[in-house]
Amino acid sequence: MNKRFLQNVRFAPASSSFPISQNDFFHLKSKAFLVHKLSESTHLFLTNSLKSSILKLGFASDTFTINRLINSYVKLRETNTARKLFDEMPEPNVVSWTSVISGFNDTGQPQTALSIFQQMHEDKSVAPNEFTYASVFKACSALAEPRIGKSIHARLEMSGRRSNTVVSSSLLDMYGKCNDVETARRVFDSMIGCGRNVVSWTSMITAYAQNARGHEAVQLFRSFNATFERPNQFMLASVISACSSLGRLQWGRVAHGVVTHGGYERNHVVATSLLDMYAKCGSLSCAEKIFWRICCHSVISYTSMIMAKAKHGLGEEALQLFEEMVAKRIKPNYVTLLGVLHACSHSGLVTEGLGYLNSMAEKHGVVPDPRHYTCVVDMLGRFGRVDEAYALAKTIEVGAEQGALLWGALLSAGRLHGRVDIVGEASKRLIQSNQQVTSAYVALSNAYALAGGWEDSESLRLEMKRGGNVKERACSWIEIKDSVYAFHAGDLSCDESGEIVRFMKELEKRMKERGHRGGSSSSMIISSSVFVDVDEEAKEEIVSLHCERLALAFGLIHLPSGPTIRIMNNLRMCRDCHEAFKVISEIVEREIVVRDVNRFHCFKDGSCTCRDFW
DNA sequence: ACTCCGTGAC
Incomplete structure (x- = not known):
């Protein structure tokens, strides 16, 4: 207690005409003082001592004071103490x-x-x-729990309480x-009445951006700007992430301009x-x-x-950055380790990747979860160690969603290395768990066909058609200047003059000169121009592996020149692909930047939303 | 009186 404060308290004279007694006055003053101190407290020690004073002075049943005390503990993230105080309250109010x-929301316990x-x-x-x-509602959104959220929404509507901007947001x-x-969107539209603010606009933009609807996010951002209000950092970060998912550098640059301006x-x-x-x-x-301009790294x-x-195939540099980060005593988390494993996987650093997987728990305190294992399964499978990949995959317990990624990775590995057994096993698991059903059927059917099991293959196709599974056509696109050009798998109509084929052969020749004989990318490039005896679906698969290269060739031959050609692809880059693009750069004497938009292509149900793009 | 909403790496 502050002694000076108590000394300075002047007590009112004890007369019956005065409305409050000396004792009351002391209480009121000290209560105000304690409450004031509570709101300032940033240390557990101070809050604890204020708590004992509050209880000693008999404020244990004073709802207002205890609310303040609870809040102080909440701010100090001492939720258990806050909860205990709350449970002991004789008359808790809505506050x-x-x-x-x-x-509990703020301490990451939305369930509680x-x-x-x-x-x-x-x-x-x-x-x-x-x-x-x-x-x-915030707790429900943290849990992504639509069922409970909907029922509480209904309860709110039934209560007849008018929603305000904060509740609606x-x-x-x-x-x-x-x-x-x-x-x-319906909630957003209903907010015209109660008034939208920057937060509600940001929430809607984020809803679009996080659900792969970047175009609508950017569109809404434009509408917001038409209101002459200024975007803040929250809105800008959301719009920028929408530009990332769209892969439109021009829009991203405009957003960067708005950032600088603001x-x-x-x-x-x-x-x-x-x-x-x-x-x-x-x-x-x-x-x-x-990155280098950021002054305080996290x-x-x-x-x-x-x-x-x-993503850009610079595995060694990525690992170097990781070591630098650890040396700076910035503690990596599970996402960081995912990045490290991705780097190894995309750059063929298999030994290093396995090393990180095995030591991450001990060295960095991050216990590998199914996502890390999936990454390593993908890495092993990509580099031909298919049996090890399969053995590892079998040991991992996964939910349906992660299982789709895990077995999907093994499926591609089996396909890439011609392992019918692995393709069969992976496809069956995918179909059983009702994930990526269409592509699993196609792969399985092709695997059977390759192994000569035509009857199996035929019956699978029938099963697929009955189930209404139609394969989406693979598609890639490139962005040159401000225009976007699309290429659909199996569509070679653009190559009327045979220039793509000629370009591919030239590329193949140069790759060979560089010693890339029979490497995955060069052989694949050639195969895209010579599918003669391949059946329709297999052909489509091959082309989907190559369409970004076709797109590139097409762009080089038919499109206006520009300083930079950017290629969207739905493939991860391996070292060979990277090398191929370097060679292409030399051929065309132009900078070529390759990008990876796996995230944009792959959705939970295995669908591809490329077409939304047009 | 005290209590509420939106942003970044997967």
Whole structure:
């Protein structure tokens, strides 16, 4: 207690005419003082001592004071103490409930937040207000729990309570995080009445951006700018990530311009999203510039840069960056290790990759999870160690979604190395778990056909048709200047004059001169021009492996020249591919940047949304 | 009086 403060308290005279007694006055003053101190406290020690004073002075049943105390503990992330205080409250009010719920939200325990809300609902003594609903929707969006969220939304509507901007924003954010963009949009549209602010616009832009609908995100950003309000750092980071998923460097650059104009360049989140955008849009050099300008690096900025290098086939540099980060005592997390393993996988550093997998728990305190194992299975499979990959895959327990990636990786490995047994096993697992069903059927059918099991192959095709599984046509595109050109798998109509074939042969020749005989990329390039006796689906698969190269050739021959050609592909780069592009650069004497948009292509149901692009 | 919403690496 502050002694000077107590000494300075002048007590009112003890007369019956005075409305409060000396004792009351002391109480009121000390309560105000304690509450004031509580709001300032940033140390557990101070809050603890204030708590004992509060209890000693008999404020244990004073809801307002205890609410403040709960909040102080919530701010110190001492949720258990906050919870205990709350549980002992004789009369918790709506603020007490909401404070505890939001406390569990803030400490990453949304499940507990929801269970407290449920308790509040069953208790019935206190009705939730708009603050409570906003917190609860936030918990649902953290859990991506649409079922509970919807029922609470219904409860809110039934209560007849008018939604305010904050509640609606958290609601639309929740629907966005649960991948229900249409409902999110309906909530956004309904907000014309209660007023939208930057947060609600940002929530809607984010909902589009995080659900692979970058065009709508950018469109909405344009509409927002028409309102003459200024975007803030939250909105900019979201728009930039929409540009990344679209792979449109021009738009990304415009967004960068808005960032500079608004003075948000030094914001870390914005800078990291710019870094990621440049990397995904093919400009590693710009990504690096952004990276070196960041003054105080975090695990996320390092991870983004490691991923960027990995995607561009610069495995050694990515690993170097990782070691540098560890030396700076920035603790890597599971995403960082995923980046490291990706780097090894994309650059053929198999031994290094296995080393990182085996030592990451001990050295970096990150226990490998199914995603890390999937990455290593992919790496082993890519470099011909298919049996090891299969053996590893069998030991991993996965859910359906991750299983699709795991067995999908093994499927490609089996296909790449002509292992019918592995293709069969992987396809069956995919079909059984109802994941990537179409591509699994195609691969399985092709595997049977190759092995001579025509009857199996035929019956599978029938099964596929009955199930309504139609294979999406693979497609690639390139962006030159501000135009986008699309190429569909199996479509060689663009090659009327045979120039692509000639270009491919020239490339093959140069690759051979460089000693890349029979390497995966050169042989594949040639195969794209000579499918003669291959059946329709197998041909489509081959072309889908090559279409970015076809696109490139087409672009070189028929399209206006520019300083940079960027290629979107749905392949990961191996060392050979990288080498191929270097050779192409020499041929055309132009910078060629390759990018990887795996994320954009692959969705949970295995569908490809390339067509949304047009 | 105290309590609420939106951003970056996978």
